[in-house]
Amino acid sequence: MPTDKLLQQINFIKEIDKVKYIQRKTKLFNSDRNENDAEHSWHLAMMTIVLAEHADAPIDVLKVLKMVLIHDIVEIDAGDTFIYDTAKKHSNTDEERLAANRIFGMLPKEQADKFIAVWEEFENGETNEAKFARSMDRLEPLLQNTSNKGGTWAEFGVNYTKVYEKKKVIKDGSSSIWDYAENLINESVEKGILKK
Amino acid sequence: MPTDKLLQQINFIKEIDKVKYIQRKTKLFNSDRNENDAEHSWHLAMMTIVLAEHADAPIDVLKVLKMVLIHDIVEIDAGDTFIYDTAKKHSNTDEERLAANRIFGMLPKEQADKFIAVWEEFENGETNEAKFARSMDRLEPLLQNTSNKGGTWAEFGVNYTKVYEKKKVIKDGSSSIWDYAENLINESVEKGILKK
Numbered sequence: 001m002p003t004d005k006l007l008q009q010i011n012f013i014k015e016i017d018k019v020k021y022i023q024r025k026t027k028l029f030n031s032d033r034n035e036n037d038a039e040h041s042w043h044l045a046m047m048t049i050v051l052a053e054h055a056d057a058p059i060d061v062l063k064v065l066k067m068v069l070i071h072d073i074v075e076i077d078a079g080d081t082f083i084y085d086t087a088k089k090h091s092n093t094d095e096e097r098l099a100a101n102r103i104f105g106m107l108p109k110e111q112a113d114k115f116i117a118v119w120e121e122f123e124n125g126e127t128n129e130a131k132f133a134r135s136m137d138r139l140e141p142l143l144q145n146t147s148n149k150g151g152t153w154a155e156f157g158v159n160y161t162k163v164y165e166k167k168k169v170i171k172d173g174s175s176s177i178w179d180y181a182e183n184l185i186n187e188s189v190e191k192g193i194l195k196k
Numbered sequence: 197m198p199t200d201k202l203l204q205q206i207n208f209i210k211e212i213d214k215v216k217y218i219q220r221k222t223k224l225f226n227s228d229r230n231e232n233d234a235e236h237s238w239h240l241a242m243m244t245i246v247l248a249e250h251a252d253a254p255i256d257v258l259k260v261l262k263m264v265l266i267h268d269i270v271e272i273d274a275g276d277t278f279i280y281d282t283a284k285k286h287s288n289t290d291e292e293r294l295a296a297n298r299i300f301g302m303l304p305k306e307q308a309d310k311f312i313a314v315w316e317e318f319e320n321g322e323t324n325e326a327k328f329a330r331s332m333d334r335l336e337p338l339l340q341n342t343s344n345k346g347g348t349w350a351e352f353g354v355n356y357t358k359v360y361e362k363k364k365v366i367k368d369g370s371s372s373i374w375d376y377a378e379n380l381i382n383e384s385v386e387k388g389i390l391k392k
Contacts, residue, residue, distance in 0.1 A: 006376055009246050014339065016242060017225040020235045029213040039216045042238035045265050046212060050205050050303070062258040069241050107246070143210065180202055 005108045012106040018076045029147045037072040044068035044136045054174040057128040067122040067133040074099035084158045135173025150193035208302040214272045225343045233268040240264035240332045250370040253324040263318040263329040270295035280354045331369025346389035
């Protein structure tokens, strides 16, 4: 007989399948197909493994992976919020907190508490790991938008100042990746795919 | 100026976006929508984090995560092979080896070698980490098929003996997860969604 613990874990594993249906505003590279949250989370995990050496501070890579893999699970209940949507707060809303409690709460208590703590650490963005995870989360759509002639910037009329403001947190995780990203933003203006 | 190393890594990150277009035979839970390799890899990573405590032998969770996150990247060139396709070998084909060399070879040399080694370790299935990673890879479609009234078993006429044969490697990673899985297979026969 499987233990209650294992059954709870299997039920959680089934529940999070819903992450695959949550569409982001951003499109895949050189594509008009929207990315979903599971694909996005996988890509951030791969970026973390590949780019970890560029972190300015020492990071626990396993912790960062946990953060990027779970960071959007709350959107099963709370939905995706577009980063340039000025009407809505983007992190740690009451709705997301309820979602975290419900979904991670499906796990055995001790494990649920750990998952919620990792999710909160990511949201708060204060530890080295959270800073690096958040820099990955900001870098991916920048790469996608530049591959898509401006992508969501063009689609939703987002200008240089707003993009620069959102992206500069990349610097908190890695100054060398920020140098690359800042250059990409400036080039986008020169190419006319991002309005000043 | 970004270093050549960082530029190589960014090019690799762009290239692996193609994993999101590779359709598996298996469908999402309670769904008729095919799963793609990026979604599958994300789900295995989540399962690894959630179920790691059930591993029979000590495992390096970070290593297992690397395995499940990268294991299907070779399919960008080699395509997905259906596990019950008897005409084709399922691991470490020449085609997959060429794909590994080309795709991981986009990374800086030292990193490329590490990625290829992790992929080979997974394919060989001999270490504790590879055994656990492979048990995750076999468990996910079992859960999906039972949620889909037999799913690919029904669709492609796969019987109990073939399923049991493929799934029993779960035991090499975790005897408690295998107990659960074996029970699920037997129940599927009783429910008439898997033919004896």
